[in-house]
Amino acid sequence: MSFANVKENSSDARLILSVRSGDQQAMGALFDRYSSLVYSVALRVLGDTGAAEDVLQEVFMQLWRKPAVFDSARGSLAAWLAVIARNRAIDAIRKRKPETDIEDVIVSVEPDFAGEAERNRAAEHIRRKLSEMPEPQRSALEMAFFEGLTHSEIATKTGTPLGTIKTRIRTALISLRMAVVK
Amino acid sequence: MTSHEQFAEDLALYALGSLSADEERLALERHLETCSSCRRELEQLRGDMGLLSLSTVGPRPPERARRRLMAAIASEPREAVPQRRPLWWLAPWAVATTLAIVASVLWREDASLRRQMGSLQATFYEQQQELTRAREVVATLVAPESQQVTLVAAKTPPQPHGKAFYRRATGSLIFLASNLPPLPSEKIYELWLIPTSGSPVAAGLFRPDTHGGAAVVNPPLSPGLEAKTFAVTLEPATGSHEAPRGQPVIVGAGE
Numbered sequence: 001m002s003f004a005n006v007k008e009n010s011s012d013a014r015l016i017l018s019v020r021s022g023d024q025q026a027m028g029a030l031f032d033r034y035s036s037l038v039y040s041v042a043l044r045v046l047g048d049t050g051a052a053e054d055v056l057q058e059v060f061m062q063l064w065r066k067p068a069v070f071d072s073a074r075g076s077l078a079a080w081l082a083v084i085a086r087n088r089a090i091d092a093i094r095k096r097k098p099e100t101d102i103e104d105v106i107v108s109v110e111p112d113f114a115g116e117a118e119r120n121r122a123a124e125h126i127r128r129k130l131s132e133m134p135e136p137q138r139s140a141l142e143m144a145f146f147e148g149l150t151h152s153e154i155a156t157k158t159g160t161p162l163g164t165i166k167t168r169i170r171t172a173l174i175s176l177r178m179a180v181v182k
Numbered sequence: 183m184t185s186h187e188q189f190a191e192d193l194a195l196y197a198l199g200s201l202s203a204d205e206e207r208l209a210l211e212r213h214l215e216t217c218s219s220c221r222r223e224l225e226q227l228r229g230d231m232g233l234l235s236l237s238t239v240g241p242r243p244p245e246r247a248r249r250r251l252m253a254a255i256a257s258e259p260r261e262a263v264p265q266r267r268p269l270w271w272l273a274p275w276a277v278a279t280t281l282a283i284v285a286s287v288l289w290r291e292d293a294s295l296r297r298q299m300g301s302l303q304a305t306f307y308e309q310q311q312e313l314t315r316a317r318e319v320v321a322t323l324v325a326p327e328s329q330q331v332t333l334v335a336a337k338t339p340p341q342p343h344g345k346a347f348y349r350r351a352t353g354s355l356i357f358l359a360s361n362l363p364p365l366p367s368e369k370i371y372e373l374w375l376i377p378t379s380g381s382p383v384a385a386g387l388f389r390p391d392t393h394g395g396a397a398v399v400n401p402p403l404s405p406g407l408e409a410k411t412f413a414v415t416l417e418p419a420t421g422s423h424e425a426p427r428g429q430p431v432i433v434g435a436g437e
Contacts, residue, residue, distance in 0.1 A: 024255050031248055053250075166192070
């Protein structure tokens with residue numbers, strides 16, 4: 001991790017600490033830093049700008065109400081917010097109550113993607129990996145992640161055995177990890 | 183096979199909220215309560231989801247979204263962390279009372295614990311002996327310094343050779359290979375279990391040492407698979423996992 005990233009990462013941690021003491025400006029700074037990411041994830045899932053704005057609002061309100069649930073020692077705030085946004089957007093599609101409390105969502109990822117340049121580089125690696133992935137594997141992952149389909153629904157939709165869908169999704173997810181690590 | 187390996191395939195679906203059957207989900211959640219290894223893997227899979235999220239591109243949110251958030255947090259000020267009233271004057275009484283209660287409970291439990299401890303010590307000793315014997319067997323099989331000798335017909339050049347020890351009931355597998363050719367660049371060996379029915383099951387990637395020797399110990403396999411054949415294929419460096427792509431290097435049917 002470069003010195004600049006260390007600085008930016010500690011800045012995330014400092015901002016979270018300020019939010020814990022009720023600092024509204026710190027919350028604004030976090031919004032400026034991560035709202036594009038959260039909004040684009042929600043928009044990709046929901047395909048509706050109004051609904052995506054609602055998810056954006058909800059995710060940051062959750063952070064405002066419970067900043068202590070994000071543990072900066074365990075991972076990247078960017079990845080954590082993105083996962084929470086995706087889960088909330090899928091809940092909205094399925095018109096269901098949130099299935100998982102944000103306190104239970106621990107996201108472990110390396111590197112921490114605290115810097116914007118680092119996030120952009122990682123996004124480039126991930127997009128390349130996705131484009132190289134066998135089509136059935138990529139589409140199974142995207143149906144599960146962006147459409148919120150269960151593995152039975154994917155199996156029915158694609159006419160593929162359940163076990164194959166399980167394996168494809170797991171292999172695809174893990175290969176993203178490898179794409180960033182290497 | 184350990185129980186967390188049985189749940190490995192389901193963890194990714196669980197992280198995504200895509201596990202269809204409630205009973206599968208509940209069984210996995212019960213397992214997660216006691217398995218730190220699966221909890222770590224779940225956190226990593228959520229990290230992988232975070233990576234996938236990073237790949238999304240879209241417009242910036244409209245400016246009104248920021249105003250809406252700032253207005254909402256202004257109307258919902260966070261409660262300051264409550265300061266506790268100092269209750270130092272109660273401390274000596276609290277300590278004395280707590281000690282009296284703890285002493286009473288400990289005295290009652292002492293006799294029962296002593297009995298349990300005697301029994302547990304005997305069980306522990308037996309299990310330790312068993313574990314030591316098992317470790318010695320495995321170490322002899324897989325330790326790098328173990329001398330491995332393959333006996334073949336005289337005047338025959340050494341051929342690639344593998345031996346699989348497989349327990350169907352538990353899905354345990356120990357595989358030892360020798361005389362494997364060196365790997366070409368960007369290739370890896372993959373071991374496959376070919377069941378009596380169904381598709382081949384990936385049973386581990388491995389690279390041979392400089393003498394062509396290699397070992398695969400207890401890869402994650404579901405218990406109960408009836409193995410017809412084991413095979414080693416040459417695969418791309420990331421492995422194939424779903425089905426072998428390369429030609430078999432060595433193959434062997436169950437005896």
